[in-house]
Amino acid sequence: MRGVTRPLDPESPIPLFMQIRLDLLSEILRWPDPAERFHGDNALADRYGVSRMTVRQAIAGLVEEGLLRRHSGQGTFVTERVFVERLDRELDIAGQYADIGVTQEVRVLTFEFRTPEPVEAAQLDLAEDEEILWIVRTRSVGSSPVAVDERLLSGSLARKAKFHAGNARDSIAERLRRATSLGQVRWTIGAGTAGEALATLLWLMPQDAVLERRMTYRDAAGNRVLSGRTVHRADMIRYGFNLDLDGNRPQVLVRP
Numbered sequence: 001m002r003g004v005t006r007p008l009d010p011e012s013p014i015p016l017f018m019q020i021r022l023d024l025l026s027e028i029l030r031w032p033d034p035a036e037r038f039h040g041d042n043a044l045a046d047r048y049g050v051s052r053m054t055v056r057q058a059i060a061g062l063v064e065e066g067l068l069r070r071h072s073g074q075g076t077f078v079t080e081r082v083f084v085e086r087l088d089r090e091l092d093i094a095g096q097y098a099d100i101g102v103t104q105e106v107r108v109l110t111f112e113f114r115t116p117e118p119v120e121a122a123q124l125d126l127a128e129d130e131e132i133l134w135i136v137r138t139r140s141v142g143s144s145p146v147a148v149d150e151r152l153l154s155g156s157l158a159r160k161a162k163f164h165a166g167n168a169r170d171s172i173a174e175r176l177r178r179a180t181s182l183g184q185v186r187w188t189i190g191a192g193t194a195g196e197a198l199a200t201l202l203w204l205m206p207q208d209a210v211l212e213r214r215m216t217y218r219d220a221a222g223n224r225v226l227s228g229r230t231v232h233r234a235d236m237i238r239y240g241f242n243l244d245l246d247g248n249r250p251q252v253l254v255r256p
Contacts, residue, residue, distance in 0.1 A: 006019075006023045006205075008020070008048055008049075008050070014203055016048075016050055016054050017054045017055075017057035017058040017061070018058070018061075018203070020044070020048055020050070020054065020055065020058035021058040021059075021061050021062055021144065022144065022203055024058065024062065025062075025067070025144070025233075025235050025236055028062065028067050028068065028078050029235060029236065031078040034077060034078050034079065035077075036077075036078075037074070037075040037076065037077060038068060038075065038076040038077055038078055039076070040075060040076070041055045041056060041059065044058075044059075059076065061144070063076075065102070065141055065144065066079060066102055067079060085232075085237060085238075085239055085240070086239075086240040086241070087187060087213075087239060087240070087241050088241070092171060092174070093171070094106075094170070094171060097141070102141055103141075104139050104140065104141060104146075105139070105140045105141075106137055106138070106139050106140075106169040106170075107137060107138045107140070107169075108135065108136075108137045108165055108168045108169055109136045109137055109138060109201075110134060110135060110136035110137075111133075111134075111135055111163075111164075111165040111168050112133070112134045112135075113131055113132070113133050113155050113158070113159075114131070114132060114134065115128070115129060115130075115131065115132070116128060116130070116131075116132040116152075120132055120134075120152055123152060123216075123224065123227040124152065124153075124154055124224050124225070124226075124227060125223065125224050126154060130154070130155065130156070131154075131155025131156065132152055132153065132154065132155050133151075133152070133153040133154075133155050133158035133163060134150075134151075134152055135149070135150070135151040135152075135153070135168050135172065135228075136148070136149070136150050136151075137149045137168065137169065138201055141236075144203070144236070145201060145202050145203055145233070146202075146232060146233055146236050146237060147202075147230050147231065147232045147233070147237065148198060148201050148202065148230070148231045149172075149228070149229075149230050150228045150229050150230075150231075151172055151226060151227075151228040152226065152227050152228050153172075153176070153225065153226050154225055154226075157176070157179050157180060157225055158179075160179040160180075161175050161176055161178050161179035161180075162175075162178070163175060172226070173217070173226075176217070176225065176226060180219045180220075180225060181219060181220040182217055182218070182219060182220070182225075183218050183219055183220040183221070183222065184217070184218045184222075185215060185216070185217050185218075186215065186216045186218075187213055187214065187215050188213070188214045188215075189211070189212070189213050189214075189239060190211075190212050190214075191209060191210070191211055191212070191234065192209070192210055192212055193206065193207050193208065193209060193210065194206055194207070194208050194209075194210050194231075198210060198231055202231070202233050204233065208233075208234075209234040209235070210231050210232060210233065210234050211231070211232045211233075211234045211237060211239075212229055212230070212231050212232075213229060213230045213231075213232075213239070214227075214228075214229045215227065215228055215229065215230075
């Protein structure tokens with residue numbers, strides 16, 4: 001059978017059907033031909049050594065998330081939808097998912113105004129006694145986690161933009177624009193492994209691959225107003241870039 005099967009862990013707090021669903025995600029995103037039928041329930045039950053009921057639970061979630069479709073009498077097929085986060089001037093990731101009929105669930109894990117560590121103050125050109133806002137949140141599609149967002153903002157600017165734990169689930173860049181004019185964003189993208197903490201949040205093994213996007217936002221005057229990173233499951237997300245090539249300032253600046 002195509003694909004590399006990860007052994008299921010019956011001792012894991014993640015249910016078996018969810019482990020199967022997550023194991024199938026990377027195979028679905030690499031599926032070569034949407035016209036080719038996906039694996040049947042019996043084949044998957046044999047592959048994972050579980051009941052057809054468990055397989056059906058896993059497949060049902062993938063159908064609900066729009067990654068698979070079932071046709072009565074014909075079988076299961078991979079949809080042509082791929083999660084691509086376009087990095088452009090609009091910075092509207094939630095809107096991009098909505099455009100393809102997918103709703104992201106955002107959960108705020110940390111929302112804290114506090115005094116920064118020296119390295120954090122340096123990232124925003126702040127004095128060490130100035131306030132910062134630290135936000136950590138997870139993003140999921142259906143019940144599958146896809147990303148962890150970490151954001152560091154100037155506390156005074158965050159208060160001016162009226163951030164609170166409730167609206168921190170929405171677009172952070174859009175709310176920031178209510179308090180200042182954003183002039184530039186710089187992204188650095190690289191690959192890595194999850195590690196213990198991120199593996200727990202993204203339902204991965206610590207050695208599994210992740211895709212990390214680090215960012216710095218500057219206002220119109222060139223001051224750094226936000227820094228942070230987003231860490232994605234590497235088997236679920238791809239990045240797309242839109243650039244101005246007509247002689248104006250690029251919409252996106254990317255460093256290797």
